[in-house]
Amino acid sequence: MAYWLMKSEPSDISIDDLAKKAAQTIAWYGVRNYQARNFMRDDMKLGDGVLFYHSSCAEPGVAGIAEVASMAYPDETQFQPKNKYFDAKSTRETPRWCNVDVQLVKKTRLVSLQELRDHAQLTTLRILQRGNRLSITPVTAAEWKIIFKLAEIN
DNA sequence: GCCAACGTTGGC
DNA sequence: GCCAACGTTGGC
Numbered sequence A: 001m002a003y004w005l006m007k008s009e010p011s012d013i014s015i016d017d018l019a020k021k022a023a024q025t026i027a028w029y030g031v032r033n034y035q036a037r038n039f040m041r042d043d044m045k046l047g048d049g050v051l052f053y054h055s056s057c058a059e060p061g062v063a064g065i066a067e068v069a070s071m072a073y074p075d076e077t078q079f080q081p082k083n084k085y086f087d088a089k090s091t092r093e094t095p096r097w098c099n100v101d102v103q104l105v106k107k108t109r110l111v112s113l114q115e116l117r118d119h120a121q122l123t124t125l126r127i128l129q130r131g132n133r134l135s136i137t138p139v140t141a142a143e144w145k146i147i148f149k150l151a152e153i154n
Numbered sequence B, C: 001g002c003c004a005a006c007g008t009t010g011g012c
Helices: A015-020 A034-043 A113-118 A141-152
Strands: A003-008 A025-027 A049-054 A061-068 A101-112 A136-139
Touching: A003 A061, A003 A141, A015 A049, A015 A061, A015 A101, A034 A136, A049 A101, A049 A141, A061 A113, A061 A141, A101 A113, A101 A141, A136 A141
Parallel strands: A003 A049
Antiparallel strands: A003 A136, A025 A101, A049 A061, A061 A101
């Protein structure tokens, strides 16, 4: 079992939006970075743990726990000409982009970016590294355990 | 809105 | 295949 941190802009899809979806599940569409895509396509497995992270907002941080709910499959938005994620170079025969489904496990208190930064044992967390912009990053079991516990403290 | 950091594109 | 220009990300 692997663990991941997945960024979402709450103005697009927040943890509360996810909670309102059918089966509290969404397709993680819109990833247009090869490294992030490869994580979904090559490494994600059903049941992998996901830290649902709010980015580009007033209070960036981990907002809840989710899990990988499907294996990767073609991202539908790449085929939709009016969609902002449309990719003219992608075809049904050889799709370029894929996504997994992500299902909410539970909303937690917000574990802020600052709190993550301040934690002595989280200095290795990928999103805290200088210049990291990847929207999907692996999380170690040790990091997961720490953040999971932090989120539990209400 | 700024800006640092990084990824992608495309001319050569 | 190099690399300058450009676009995007995301915290502040």
